[in-house]
Amino acid sequence: MKKYKISVLFLILFTAYSALLFAQQELSQPHALTQLIDNKPLFGKILSEVKLSKTSFNPSLGEEIAVSFMLSESAEISLNIYDPDHGLINSIAEKKQMPPGKQLFLWNGKDTEGKIVPDESYYFTIIAENKAGNIEIYDPTLFSGGKEYEIRQAKINHQDYTISYNMTETGRVMIRLGIKEGPLMNQLIDWEPRERGAVTEYWNGKDKDGLSNIYSHPDFKMVIIYFTLPENSVITFGNKTSNYRDYKKAVASYQKQKDSQYKRTDNEMLSMHYRLLRTEDYSPKLNLSFSNIHSQENGITILKEKTMVKVEIDEKDKSVFQNLQYEICFFLDYKFYVEEETGYTPFNWVWDLKDVEPGEYILTVNVSGFKDQIGIMSKKIKVVK
Missing domain, CATH: 2.60.40.10 (Immunoglobulins)
Structure with a gap:
């Protein structure tokens, strides 16, 4: 055991830098039989104007979300929903013939077994094939998500210790609380999805084990980091009976993974945490x-x-x-x-x-x-x- 001064906050910065190197290395080594794309969408002529009716909803209350898009001509449509680890949640449409014009599909927040999904973020893919056999693919993970940012402007209420900050886009947030040149004392938010706009987090001002008020310490330090989620991600909430990690264990034996011949290879610095599984990154x-x-x-x-x-x-x-x-x-x-x-x-x-x-x-x-x-x-x- 060694005794010399170390800064955990320095460690955080170091691991963030390592994350960038990790992402670069992964992106520079494509798998066999994988076609690389330069961060460009694979749709726009046949399939366009993909939108969601809202960015979050509560399936436990019977709420639904609408996915809409435009077809310039008749096409065969497949629409799938995936969890953040790219496991298939549900197939809303499978090779369904649709006419040209605006299309609309509903999702009730349930999986293939009819169970309400755990609180998490989910994304949609759409495949459109016209009569000539031309295929367009809407997969937001191929051109969006994964950019990491630090939130430097946040307010802590001195009475109830609520933490308020603003999200310029939907993302996955991590909040660490600790002592400058000292230990990390609380990981208040552990890479959880948050919507765009004003966000309020609830805290008691204490360390993770509730032993002391660390907010009152003269060297108190807070770090807020997030990475962007793929375009048109939707966040579910209200499930009081199942969490994401337990759910993934339960469906591991039969859940299908997304099979894509394309791999994103843009030159932007993507967060390592974006590449890690939600079942392991906590x-x-x-x-x-x-x-x-x-x-x-x-x-x-x-x-x-x-x-x-x-x-x-x-x-x-x-x-x-x-x-x-x-x-x-x-x-x-x-x-x-x-x-x-x-x-x-x-x-x-x-x-x-x-x-x-x-x-x-x-x-x-x-x-x-x-x-x-x-x-x-x-x-x-x-x-x-």
Whole structure:
């Protein structure tokens, strides 16, 4: 274990830069039998004017969304809905012959099994083939989405700690809260979809584990980043019974993936997080425990002399994060204490407390992956001699 000063916020910037390199490398290595396109739509003559009636809706209340488009001539239409990981959600039309003019199709927010989809963002693809066999494809992932931006203007209400900011376009948002030159204390919003316009997030001003008011700390720092979603993405909400990761596990054995011969290859810097699966790109839950505990007092762990500190990934997240390499950093009262640059979980650290003065502290651990997923946990401890 090494003891020297490190800035987690620097780590965030570093991983963002690594994300850009990762995206460039992926885009520069096309798969076999894949036709590359230069960020240009593959439609416009037969198929045009693709629109949605709204950008979000609540299927649990029986709401629907309308997809409309124009055909310049009669054509055979296939319209599919996909989740953000490109899994097929439903087929609204399959090789359906349609006349020229404005077309309109409805989606009720249900999948192929008739189940309401979990709260997430979804996108549509349309394939139109005319009588001459000419094919046009509307697939927004081939020409839009993935641009990453930082939101620098946000307001925190001093009374209720709500965070207000403005989205210039629909995107997927991440909000990290921490201490400058110190630990990440809370990943309040973990790459969740948000609509264009004014957004309000609710917070209690505290760290993830609710131990202290970090907003009042003089070195409090907030970072808000988002990447754009594909054009005409729609966000569903109101599902109280199923979340996206559990849903994906349930349908894994039969859900079809989008099969496309085209691959986007524009030269723009795309977010690494845009390329990652939603089932894998999130902050894992951690467990932090101690051996050789002296005693417990009002929920605070009392430590004396030496203790074994154990950090591990929570059982429900082990299948995704268990065997990856991490940088594991410990902070004592928000100040860097010790780190392991190339660690694995479960991670055991023998902590000799002889250099720690008696008193109460908050011990925080950040477990940082190389694809910018950071697990966070804090515990109150008391050191006695």
